[in-house]
Amino acid sequence: MTAKLYFIGPQPTRMNCRQIVDAAMLELIERLHSQGLGRAEVALALADASEDYVIRLASEAAHTA
Template sequence: MGSAARRTKKQSEPFTSCRLMVEAAMQEMIANLQSKGLQPPEIALALADAAEDYVIRLAGEKRTVH
């Protein structure tokens, strides 16, 4: 494996770890919502909508560099 491939792999590790944690939390939340009677399609649409709103909100925040 070349140095560029190693750098790319190292850079993706935090994202992969974050993704795994978010996905585990999401699966737990989905199971909880289903136990309350919500159906998978409505949960999926609500999650997608909420995720989009969150991304838009983050994009609108001003970032400061310290």
């Protein structure tokens, strides 16, 4: 599996970060769906993983502050 970078415009910015993430997420959902997983199942797993990652980032920030 080759990772792709999604650039909308000359370089990624906070303004287009959401668009870049959306494009990558939709590609991942479709790739996993083609391997037999349900789209909703993948979307919920991504949401759970994202929440866990945000909690981890907050914890790391609290330890370095």
